[in-house]
Amino acid sequence: MVTPSKSIFSFFFFLVFSVGIAQSIDRERLLSDLKLLSADELKGRKTLSEGSSQARKYIQSEFQRIGLKTQYMDYLQYFSFENRREKKKYENAVNVIGFLPGLASRKIIVITAHYDHLGVGRKNSKGDSIYNGADDNASGTAALLALAEYFSKNQPQHPIMFAALDGEEMGLQGAKALLKDFPFPLDNILMNINMDMISRNDKGEIYASGTYYHPELKIILEQAAVNSVPILKFGHDQPNTGRENWTQSSDQGPFFDENIMYIYFGVEDHEDYHRPSDEFENINPDFYTNAVNLILKCTLALDQKLPKE
Numbered sequence: 001m002v003t004p005s006k007s008i009f010s011f012f013f014f015l016v017f018s019v020g021i022a023q024s025i026d027r028e029r030l031l032s033d034l035k036l037l038s039a040d041e042l043k044g045r046k047t048l049s050e051g052s053s054q055a056r057k058y059i060q061s062e063f064q065r066i067g068l069k070t071q072y073m074d075y076l077q078y079f080s081f082e083n084r085r086e087k088k089k090y091e092n093a094v095n096v097i098g099f100l101p102g103l104a105s106r107k108i109i110v111i112t113a114h115y116d117h118l119g120v121g122r123k124n125s126k127g128d129s130i131y132n133g134a135d136d137n138a139s140g141t142a143a144l145l146a147l148a149e150y151f152s153k154n155q156p157q158h159p160i161m162f163a164a165l166d167g168e169e170m171g172l173q174g175a176k177a178l179l180k181d182f183p184f185p186l187d188n189i190l191m192n193i194n195m196d197m198i199s200r201n202d203k204g205e206i207y208a209s210g211t212y213y214h215p216e217l218k219i220i221l222e223q224a225a226v227n228s229v230p231i232l233k234f235g236h237d238q239p240n241t242g243r244e245n246w247t248q249s250s251d252q253g254p255f256f257d258e259n260i261m262y263i264y265f266g267v268e269d270h271e272d273y274h275r276p277s278d279e280f281e282n283i284n285p286d287f288y289t290n291a292v293n294l295i296l297k298c299t300l301a302l303d304q305k306l307p308k309e
Helices: 004-022 027-037 040-045 050-066 134-153 173-180 215-224 252-257 285-305
Strands: 076-083 088-100 108-114 160-165 189-195 205-209 231-234 262-266
Touching: 027 050, 027 134, 027 285, 040 050, 050 088, 050 134, 050 160, 076 173, 088 134, 088 173, 108 134, 108 173, 108 285, 134 160, 134 189, 134 285, 160 173, 173 252, 189 252, 189 285, 205 285, 215 231, 215 285, 252 262, 262 285
Parallel strands: 108 160, 108 189, 189 262, 205 231
Antiparallel strands: 076 088, 088 160, 205 262
């Protein structure tokens, strides 16, 4: 028999824990951030462009406002790379890196989203030449800020690194640079959670890709996503399936190459993918808000249920 005092304590603990878990992200700020990052004024955020610099400064200021720590000067990790397609060397591309310590583990969850896009290109039939990249990937970047805000107020079990990555559109360069210059031994990384294109899908679906390699993650995510809106689906991660395999299609690729488990949250391609029409007006605000809350719920479940070392 449970004594009244223990019963009251148990109820109080359950209530506090449940309220913490039930918290959601700030919809208004989320949409405002996505709109800002995909605005015409940023001209598509191509690496080393003025628009990219504006996006980077905004992310940097938000990390500072939120109160994230960092292992890099002013949150900035600089790197250089060769773009073989353009036959050009890019000097001083920039990742923006924030960090939160964990309560019970030294193993780090690295949450990533690339903030670069394609810049300005050929005009479409409407005379628009700005590749705004609202879904790809202002959506992931705004979600990264939302998750950082949430966990700054609800300390995770594992340390979390929040990495807004540059140069993804030129060959996952920011993710490669992060792992090459990681401030801890790579075996301290528990997993990567990557977000790229999460703001629209006509079927009401979002994928968590990567469980083919780690089925234990699928069990955790399935439990977290029961009756979820949008529907959480699995796949796009099996070898020898060509373009249907997303393993190397975004910034989770370099983590996979280092044998680090990952989950990639993203939607299937749509008609505005890599087009000037990928604009804020074409996202689905309800789908997007629900998707980010679902990703938060999944991240909380992974943080709680994965081993703590």
